[in-house]
Amino acid sequence: MRWYRPLLYPFSLLYDGVTALRNIMFDRGIKRSTVFSVPTIVVGNLNLGGSGKTPMVELLIGLFQRDYQLATLSRGY
Known part of the structure; x- marks a missing residue:
């Protein structure tokens, strides 16, 4: 395992959360394509x-x- 991987893991959770929220907003029509x-x-x-x-x-x-x-x-x- 690379030494920086544990340091970047919290950022991956943040990115996943923002992406999931954005997808929900598209699904519900809050954001439009x-x-x-x-x-x-x-x-x-x-x-x-x-x-x-x-x-x-x-x-x-x-x-x-x-x-x-x-x-x-x-x-x-």
């Missing part, structure tokens, strides 16, 4: 680097570029 007028694919998560987001976007572009007009937005990191 955004609906776009065009088909949208979002690739992303909270991982920083190494999780395969860029190769996934490149694959999706390759699959859809013949049939659709595409736009790729990036936060520019």
Whole structure:
């Protein structure tokens, strides 16, 4: 076990609680989802680097570029 794991455990509980509360708010209609007028694919998560987001976007572009007009937005990191 890594030495920092016990130190980070309380933060994981906090994150889990906030995420659960957010999901409950969506389920009950307190928070509303955004609906776009065009088909949208979002690739992303909270991982920083190494999780395969860029190769996934490149694959999706390759699959859809013949049939659709595409736009790729990036936060520019």
